[in-house]
Amino acid sequence: MKVLVPIKRVIDYNVKARVKADNSDVDLTNVKMAMNPFCEIAVEEAIRLKEAGSATEVIAVSIGDKACQEQLRTALALGADKAIHIETDAKLESLHVAKLLAKLVEQENPELVILGKQSIDADNNQTGQMLGALTKRGQGTFASKLVIEGENAVVTREVDGGLQTVSLPLPAIVTTDLRLNEPRYATLPNIMKAKRKPLDVIAADTLGVDLAPRVELVKVEEPAKREAGVIVESVEELVTKLKTEAKVIS
């Protein structure tokens, strides 16, 4: 079974995003970048499938400018066999990404595609579901457990109010939630080895996808600040204030 793992280069999750002074976007100049945390979980799951003998090949793919090759090398160091960089400088929406990935799925024909459920920059939570639609495959989103049973992927999904399990005949699409696994760290020997693993570059405009924007970013602002309130001295004072001042309890 071949597994394709799309990954995204995003702001490091420990870094607080700052809005540009002209409100045109978030300022990413000289900001530490990293693999999107949900994508790390996707890579880990694919590697575990390979270690368990269910997967034979793990291919990592990233779409963007040259810099995202850094994250592809990380994926290779973690255990992916091969990487594909779809190169473009265009600002992409989830639909564009899903269309480019659908082209790659057509070429590579993986039985399973594992993606992060969302990226921590745009917070869209769309690409996996869109890829499911475009490739006419079943989708198991927000996975907290993935089991390959014969010709099916059995996916336990984190849903509001509990867990739902679905069975998807392969080929299928899975998106990861936080509890699916705990990603490993790349070891130094593996980082060295990753430098010799194949990394193919495909120019995005050779894939025949219209990448024209469909959503315009009008402006980006700081969220409304909440003013700090008062420090109360006792439980009694707290309850009194909640009753008489805030009037949220009776």
Add this chain to the structure above:
Amino acid sequence: MSVLVIAEHENGVLKPETAKVVSAAVKIGSQVDVLVAGHNVAGAADSVASIAGVNVVKLADNASFEHQLAESTADLIVEIAGGYSHILASASTTGKNILPRVAALLDKSQISEIVDVIDADTFKRPIYAGNAIATVKSLESQKVITVRASAFDAAAEQAPVAVESLSNDNANTLSSFVGVEQTESERPELTAAPVIISGGRGMQNGENFALLNGVADKLGAAIGASRAAVDAGFVPNDMQVGQTGKIVAPDLYIAVGISGAIQHLAGMKDSKIIVAINKDPEAPIFQVADYGLVADLFDVLPELEQAL
């Protein structure tokens, strides 16, 4: 402008998010229809009929929609989407699962988790875990949108409108339902509760979360948790309030032993009143709290339960 809203329901009962999404829809256009897709969901459709602003309720009651699988439901929505300028669903796990599939089938770029409607094309949505608010304008002829329900007030009630039955059957071979494990709780759901009390790493272990019960009982509150408490294994993930968990905006939010990481604040900072109880006076949670109490939670909780 005509808007199709996808209703949110569970076990045949309409969920309160729907009336909030309708209120977002009313800001966009005057014609608002609501699709109720499921199996044995006529009761939910009747509830939708009484939400103010709804013109027509479309009821697709068929075994193929029983578990609201994305593949079947998306096909159904695409079949009836013609004629609507906007398709809206709650940014719940159900809406998030289904709507991007709809958008791709319609070849439309989706706008996720809007928190405000500027006009029929322009919306506000949080990005970077709520650290920035983007204003985005859709250039699509038909807009596919998920709505952060907690950012909108529920629409009022009206005399019930007509419920129109659809005969669609969209059984699919791409996915099948295996089972569901529902978290059993007597308490209100986090996303619907007017009062929430949440525990963080300061609770020290899962057993200590029982200390929140007494206060929650007195206030009719739901119980939540920070990601730190979930990651530490104290409580299950579906209790998580935060950017990677549930986004809530109750009238009263009580944060107990929660430091106030950005990721947690992103999930609760739109609450009307925030109370923070933490023994560390430097905890960032105090910067967003209306009322802070610097004290040991193990002393405070029993006292608070008594005082209420």
